[in-house]
Structure formats: structure tokens, C-alpha cells
Amino acid sequence: MSINTHWNFLKLTDEQQEISDSLAEELGISPILTQLLAQRGITSFDEAKKFFRPDLSHLHDxxxxxxxxxxxxxxxxxxxxxxxxxxxxxxxxxxxxxxxxxxxxxxxxxxxxxxxxxxxxxxxxxxxxxxxxxxxxxxxxxxxxxxxxxxxxxxxxxxxxxxxxxxxxxxxxxxxxxxxxxxxxxxxxxxxxxxxxxxxxxxxxxxxxxxxxxxxxxxxxxxxxxxxxxxxxxxxxxxxxxxxxxxxxxxxxxxxxxxxxxxxxxxxxxxxxxxxxxxxxxxxxxxxxxxxxxxxxxxxxxxxxxxxxxxxxxxxxxxxxxxQYNQTRKDLDKTITDEAAAILDKLEELSLKKSIVVYNSEWHKGVIGIVASRLTELYYRPSIVLTKSNGLATGSARSVPGFDIYKAIETCRDLLENFGGHTYAAGLSLKEENVEPFTRRFEAYVAENILPEQQHPLIDIDATIEFKDITPKFFRVLKQFSPFGPENMKPVFCTKRVFDYGTSRLVGKEQEHLKMELVDSSSENVMNGIAFRMWEFNDYLKALNPLDICYTLEENTFNGNTTVQLMIKDIKTEPEH
The missing domain is CATH 3.90.1640.30 (inorganic pyrophosphatase (n-terminal core))
Known part of the structure; x- marks a missing residue:
């Protein structure tokens, strides 16, 4: 959990800082928001206008x-x-x-x-x-x-x-x-x-x-x-x-x-x-x-x-x-993920490996892509899951952020019957006798080319802010950054040294989630937050110790009232520098 997750504070280059400053002046919005625009490659008033006001006339010929x-x-x-x-x-x-x-x-x-x-x-x-x-x-x-x-x-x-x-x-x-x-x-x-x-x-x-x-x-x-x-x-x-x-x-x-x-x-x-x-x-x-x-x-x-x-x-x-198919798919996906994890947990040299390749001829072909995604999340390594189909070992590959799995597979193409895909997801098929040499070659390529920072979970933090920065206007403009997705992810903010307001508590069937009411030193604002599956921070928080948190901002509607809520992504008890 938070112990292994590294917080990567995104910093503006000098050029981006200049762009951010000039956009703040031209657009009349918070410099935090123009910093986000600069990080997304927006350099001018016209580009910002196109970003905030998408129009079908912007489609290419x-x-x-x-x-x-x-x-x-x-x-x-x-x-x-x-x-x-x-x-x-x-x-x-x-x-x-x-x-x-x-x-x-x-x-x-x-x-x-x-x-x-x-x-x-x-x-x-x-x-x-x-x-x-x-x-x-x-x-x-x-x-x-x-x-x-x-x-x-x-x-x-x-x-x-x-x-x-x-x-x-x-x-x-x-x-x-x-x-x-x-x-x-x-x-x-x-x-x-x-x-x-x-x-x-x-x-x-x-x-x-x-x-x-x-x-x-x-x-x-x-x-x-x-x-x-x-x-x-x-x-x-x-x-x-x-x-x-x-x-x-x-x-x-x-x-x-x-x-x-x-x-x-x-x-x-x-x-x-x-x-x-x-x-x-x-x-x-x-x-x-x-x-x-x-x-x-x-x-x-x-x-x-x-x-x-x-x-x-x-x-x-x-x-x-x-x-109903989706329910069947979920059941299969859980069973096969558990079986794959059991295989991997028996491998003595797993801790030394930079990649994962698992093969079982009986696995259901329809869910191996999902299982590959699950293994990538669990072990944080580029993962390939193979099963048998039409006489060949056939599989799906998923990658970690920043690592091009298509390229890694392509270097072994002489061992493959077929392959295709893109940076983070690919499909491949090969003869059964080639599974072992492929596994060795693929591991060698990954070990040589994967960067240290691609080997553990990383949270990119767009900006460090204080609770006083989260005004209604700030949130209104932030919503216009949507739709969110790859290369325009929902901005992640960090606020340092936050304290329990006295009303935070555990919620959920098994008291596994932390419902937080927090204050920082910048204002009287009490911010509501939810930290899923982070129950272990409750005692530390109740003892009035300071926490650093990173989060996205969401709208929460309850009983007809809409408020801004912090969706907590990670918590640190030791300050990040």
C-alpha cells in the first residue's frame, strides 16, 4: 500500500512556468489551474479556449x-x-x-x-x-x-x-x-x-x-x-x-x-x-x-x-x-487470477524477475487479458498470460506505465506465430515449445530496458495546494478539464499536514474505509474525504497526528446537497520531500 507507492511531484520547467503565469493573467483563474494547463501542453489563450470549449468544428478533415x-x-x-x-x-x-x-x-x-x-x-x-x-x-x-x-x-x-x-x-x-x-x-x-x-x-x-x-x-x-x-x-x-x-x-x-x-x-x-x-x-x-x-x-x-x-x-x-455473461466473466477472472498468483508465489526466483509470463493450457481464453491486467497491478511488472487455443499458446500482455510491451514482444518475433497491439496492451500466439525460450528472452529484454521508476507504483501529483485554494470557482473551472482519461487524467493534489477535525470514523461492512473530516492550517474549511480500504490510518489520525494526503476532487450528492469531497488516493505519515 502507501509504503511502496512513490509520490512524484510534477514540476514545471521554466518555460512552462512562464506560460502558466501569462495564462493566469489572460484567463483570470487560479495559478494552480493554469499550472495544470501548462502541464497538459496548453501554451496560449486560444489553445486554452479550445480545451475548455471543445467544438465539433475542431475535428480534422x-x-x-x-x-x-x-x-x-x-x-x-x-x-x-x-x-x-x-x-x-x-x-x-x-x-x-x-x-x-x-x-x-x-x-x-x-x-x-x-x-x-x-x-x-x-x-x-x-x-x-x-x-x-x-x-x-x-x-x-x-x-x-x-x-x-x-x-x-x-x-x-x-x-x-x-x-x-x-x-x-x-x-x-x-x-x-x-x-x-x-x-x-x-x-x-x-x-x-x-x-x-x-x-x-x-x-x-x-x-x-x-x-x-x-x-x-x-x-x-x-x-x-x-x-x-x-x-x-x-x-x-x-x-x-x-x-x-x-x-x-x-x-x-x-x-x-x-x-x-x-x-x-x-x-x-x-x-x-x-x-x-x-x-x-x-x-x-x-x-x-x-x-x-x-x-x-x-x-x-x-x-x-x-x-x-x-x-x-x-x-x-x-x-x-x-x-449474465459479465457475471460469469467475473467468476472466471477471479479463479484464474488466483491460480496464476499461486503459480507465481511458488517461484523461488520471482523477486528477482522483472516480468511475468504464465501459461496454463486449460485457462479460459476470454478472460486472460483481464488476468494479465490483474497480475500487472498485483506484482507491478509487465505481464503475459497464455492459454492454449487452436493448437497454439495464445495470450494477452499488459504493461506498467511508461514501459512499451509491444516493443518488448516484437524483439522476440522470430519465436511468434502472430502478435499485435500497442504500448500497454498486446496479443500474441506461439508454438507451445517456444513458450520457455520466449519467457527467457522476454525477461532478458525487460530486465535490460525497464527503468527503476517503472518498477513500483507511482502517483503523479499535479500540484501541492491548501484547503483554502478549493473555492467554488476553482472547482467549477476544474470540472471543465473533463472528460478525463489517459494524458488528461483527473488532477491529483497533495495537501500536507492535515488533521482530523474530530469527526473522522471508520465505515463500510467491515469498517475497512476511512470517512475523513479534515482541516489544515490554511483556513477554517473542513474538508470531507473518503479513503477506501485505508482503515489502518484511523488510530494515527484520531491521535491528532498530522498526515500528508494526495487526492482527486469529486462532487458528492447526499440528500439533495452537493459538496466537494476529497477522494483520497494515498496517505503518508512520514512527510514526502
Whole structure:
């Protein structure tokens, strides 16, 4: 817990300090807030205005993406000739929302359209030969592949032989050789001049639909109706919430909160979020996992059936099913995490290792990504969890902040049958006999390249403040920093030497949480806070000892009263310097 967590106080460079000072003058807001802006790379009044007032007019021209003109031309041709179009996507949240968005939008212009999601167990990740055969056998001459396909060189060749054209919309790292598809849309292409490279897979699908709409004089308001799907993908795929993603997420949340599609509404209801202002973290922890559970436990197609649903009773039944899958997923995830931890705890040399690779041929393939995330949290090391699927050891990798796990896996590519992903999450498959040499090589690379500060939990602290700084205006402006997410995380503040006001107490079923009422020396302000699972600080606090705390600021509504609450992230009894 707090003993191992290092507090990293972010400091402004001289240049950032100058920017912060001038922004404080121009914007007339607290210097603490302009310090946060400077840390987020905002350097001018105009940039600050764009940041605080996201607008759909800030979206980039989709035709700046390589191959976009070719993609639109082929799509127009298909619609003009009434060709059958198949929308193909990966089985995770990003893939299923991408398929739903593109399918729903194009359905307004053609009825010769269907969708296809590969089976996680029989086909595996990405474009599959089975999927191509299905398209050819059912007369689909154009496939729009979403959130996958950037490495499918041989498969696209095979599709061409069968007379099936592909438009690829992906956001994963490309290899030097691109598939010979009609169009390959990926802002991470080496030759891409597109101004923003962090779109989700659904985001790339959205850009294709935006380009199609512009080219055909279709009112973009029709497309913006689907931004609720896009924000679910942005949040769930953990892409940066900066630049274009921030604009899309901002308007997506508006739509999700005001008038979500029928399918998303039924998921919101089942999560118990219907009376809440839904945030990015609600999507990450509640909505996303339920959509994901469909592809993990059953068929991803069911998630798309729900997301494109037009009948309320059908939507309710499907969301009940998906909720049940999610419960099954939770049970599996707990069992496998416990089994993996038991394996690791028996390893004598575990304390010397910088990485984790575990393999059990019996584990359920649908949850190994989640288990990899759990192990990364538990042991704070880049982690890979492998199981057996289609005769190969197949797995998921998750990383710690700052360490590029994709690159680490890539250095062992000669031992792999397949791999793909990005900095913090990747998938891979290899022959069983290569698991051991891969484990050794992967460990050697991690040991050589991981930095000391990437080997223990770290909390970045944006600013040290006093309670008197937390005014209503301060909090009002702070709320406009949202939506929060990667590269625009909710600011973390530190206040030093705080004391119990006399009314702090333990709460929770097992008295495991600390409900705090705190004061500092700067003002009479009594601040309410909640410290989950930090019961052990209670006696120290009650003895009127000073604490240093770090926290985020939340709104708490109780009995119709809304107050600002400290969400305590960590506590130190010894001062941090």
C-alpha cells in the first residue's frame, strides 16, 4: 500500500512556468489551474479556449488520412451498384462499437449490408480466413474491416483471389509492409500526415463515415447521433483523451447522458447508471466490461445485436444476457487470477524477475487479458498470460506505465506465430515449445530496458495546494478539464499536514474505509474525504497526528446537497520531500 507507492511531484520547467503565469493573467483563474494547463501542453489563450470549449468544428478533415479518397470512392461505387457490404470488426468493445457505428450509419443508405464478428476461440483475433470465406460464399464484394487488419497481408491476398475487396480501418501499429487492400486507413502509417494518431478503431470508422458524408453532402448531424458509441470505444480502449479524441469524447458523453441509443440505454439501466451523470470511468468500469463480456464468454455478435437494437423488449432481453455473461466473466477472472498468483508465489526466483509470463493450457481464453491486467497491478511488472487455443499458446500482455510491451514482444518475433497491439496492451500466439525460450528472452529484454521508476507504483501529483485554494470557482473551472482519461487524467493534489477535525470514523461492512473530516492550517474549511480500504490510518489520525494526503476532487450528492469531497488516493505519515 502507501509504503511502496512513490509520490512524484510534477514540476514545471521554466518555460512552462512562464506560460502558466501569462495564462493566469489572460484567463483570470487560479495559478494552480493554469499550472495544470501548462502541464497538459496548453501554451496560449486560444489553445486554452479550445480545451475548455471543445467544438465539433475542431475535428480534422478526414481526407488528410492516406487512402481516404480511395475508401470513399469504393464505398460510393458499392452503394451505386447495390453491392453487398459486410462490416467486419474485432470482438472487443472497440471492435463491436465500431461495427455498430458504421453499420447503423450505412443502413440509412442501403439494405444490402450485414455485420460479422470473428469467434474468439475458433478464428482468433483480426481478419480470419473463415470470415473471408463467409463473405465470398454469401456474395459480399466489399468488406469494411474495423479495429483490425493492419497486418493481414496474406489474408487480403486470399480475399482478392476470391473477388472480395477490403477497406481496412485500424489504429494498431503497422508493419513495414501494408496489406494490398483497396484502402488502408490508419493514422499510425509511416506516410500519414494526419494531425492526430491516437484515434480508437471506432474513431477510424467514424472518420470514414465522416468523409463519406462530406463527399455525398449528407448532414453530419446524422453521424453525430452515433457519438455515444464512439465515446464508449474511446474510454474502453484506453486511448489518450486529448486533441480530436477529447472533442469526440466530450460530445459522445453529452449524447450518452441525454439520449443514448436503445442498446446503450438498456446497458446503462442494468448498470444502475440511469440517474447519474455518466463519466469516462463509468464506461471503463461498468458499461465497457458488459459489452466485452459477450465476445469473451459467448459471441461478440450478440453485443452488436444489442448496440444496433431498435426494439425495446429485445434490447432488455439482450442486456440481461450480457449482464449474465459479465457475471460469469467475473467468476472466471477471479479463479484464474488466483491460480496464476499461486503459480507465481511458488517461484523461488520471482523477486528477482522483472516480468511475468504464465501459461496454463486449460485457462479460459476470454478472460486472460483481464488476468494479465490483474497480475500487472498485483506484482507491478509487465505481464503475459497464455492459454492454449487452436493448437497454439495464445495470450494477452499488459504493461506498467511508461514501459512499451509491444516493443518488448516484437524483439522476440522470430519465436511468434502472430502478435499485435500497442504500448500497454498486446496479443500474441506461439508454438507451445517456444513458450520457455520466449519467457527467457522476454525477461532478458525487460530486465535490460525497464527503468527503476517503472518498477513500483507511482502517483503523479499535479500540484501541492491548501484547503483554502478549493473555492467554488476553482472547482467549477476544474470540472471543465473533463472528460478525463489517459494524458488528461483527473488532477491529483497533495495537501500536507492535515488533521482530523474530530469527526473522522471508520465505515463500510467491515469498517475497512476511512470517512475523513479534515482541516489544515490554511483556513477554517473542513474538508470531507473518503479513503477506501485505508482503515489502518484511523488510530494515527484520531491521535491528532498530522498526515500528508494526495487526492482527486469529486462532487458528492447526499440528500439533495452537493459538496466537494476529497477522494483520497494515498496517505503518508512520514512527510514526502
Amino acid at each position: 478526414p481526407f488528410l488520412m492516406p487512402d481516404m479518397d480511395k475508401a470513399v470512392e469504393r464505398l460510393n461505387l458499392a452503394l451505386g451498384r447495390k453491392e453487398k457490404i459486410l462490416v467486419y470488426g474485432d470482438y472487443d468493445v472497440d471492435g463491436t462499437t465500431a461495427v455498430s457505428l458504421v453499420y447503423k450509419f450505412l443502413l440509412q443508405f442501403t439494405s444490402s449490408i450485414d455485420y460479422y464478428l470473428p469467434d474468439r476461440y475458433t478464428e482468433g483475433y483480426g481478419i480470419s480466413y473463415t470470415g473471408i470465406d463467409y463473405a465470398a460464399a454469401h456474395g459480399f464484394s466489399l468488406v469494411i474491416a474495423l479495429d483490425c487488419g493492419i497486418k493481414a497481408v496474406e489474408k487480403i491476398e486470399y480475399a482478392k483471389e476470391l473477388g472480395v475487396d477490403f477497406i481496412i480501418c485500424d489504429h494498431h501499429m503497422p508493419d513495414a509492409k501494408l496489406p494490398d487492400a483497396v484502402a488502408v486507413l490508419d493514422a499510425k502509417r509511416i506516410d500519414s500526415q494526419y494531425p492526430y494518431e491516437h484515434l480508437s478503431g471506432c474513431g477510424v470508422g467514424f472518420k470514414l463515415m465522416q468523409a463519406f458524408a462530406i463527399n455525398n453532402d449528407i448532414d453530419l448531424a446524422l453521424l453525430y447521433q452515433l457519438l455515444d458509441l464512439l465515446v464508449v470505444s474511446i474510454a474502453s480502449d484506453i486511448v489518450p483523451i486529448t486533441g480530436e479524441n477529447r472533442v469526440l469524447a466530450y460530445y459522445g458523453l453529452k449524447k450518452l447522458n441525454s439520449s443514448p441509443s436503445l442498446g446503450l440505454k438498456s446497458i446503462i439501466d442494468i448498470c444502475g447508471l440511469n440517474d447519474k451523470d455518466i463519466s469516462i470511468s463509468d464506461i471503463v468500469f461498468k458499461i465497457g466490461p458488459r459489452i466485452n463480456a459477450s465476445g469473451r464468454i459467448q459471441k461478440a455478435r450478440e453485443a452488436v445485436d444489442l448496440l444496433v437494437a431498435r426494439d425495446e423488449i429485445f434490447a432488455r432481453e439482450k442486456s440481461d444476457c450480457i449482464n
